[in-house]
Amino acid sequence: MPRGDHVYVRRRHYSHHGIDCGDGTVIHFARVRRAFREVERRVERTSLEGFARGRRVRVRTYRTRLPIEQIIRNAESKLGARGYSLVRNNCEHLATWATTGSPSSGQVRRWAVFAPGALASASIVDGGLHVLLVTLGMALLAVVRLPRVR
Incomplete structure (x- = not known):
């Protein structure tokens, strides 16, 4: 997959989205475990294997999208960000925003x-x-x- 692609994997009841950095890593909303089973979601760069968790990685195509370097800059600008919301700010919103400049989620x-x-x-x-x-x-x-x- 080329650098800057909006990638996703299908999971049981949803799809998980991120931006391929072209170096074997993906920027996406990751679940980070904290003490006592508490889970936090924040934007992280993880390995492609960690992102996929054994599932096939697919690429979302766009008719028009931002230049590759801008997509990567957009995604990197969110590293460490919190504020996950299933309805208003999820992994698909993040990947779509990084790719097009406008957040949206077809799943929502x-x-x-x-x-x-x-x-x-x-x-x-x-x-x-x-x-x-x-x-x-x-x-x-x-x-x-x-x-x-x-």
Whole structure:
């Protein structure tokens, strides 16, 4: 894979994304274990093998993207950053922003479209109005225009 590629691996229920640095490393939101099983997510540079965890690494293609050196600079500028959010600032947002200058997540958009209907059905049967309202609120957050990653 060439330097600056937006790479991803498919995991059980989602895809994990990062930027290939061209030297056998990937910049991505990594899970960092702390004391007493506490897990923190921050942007790190890890080995390609560590990123892939035995899965096939794929490349996301773009019609237009930033120059390779800018993509790498963007990704490196986030090293050590925290502030992970599944809906507003995840690994796909990071990789898309580094590549195009604009953060987005197709996974979040798909989830926002399909999950409310599925959960609405379950919550009506179960009487879980709270779950329905929280889900609809998260869906709204996912489809509004997201601010630039800083």
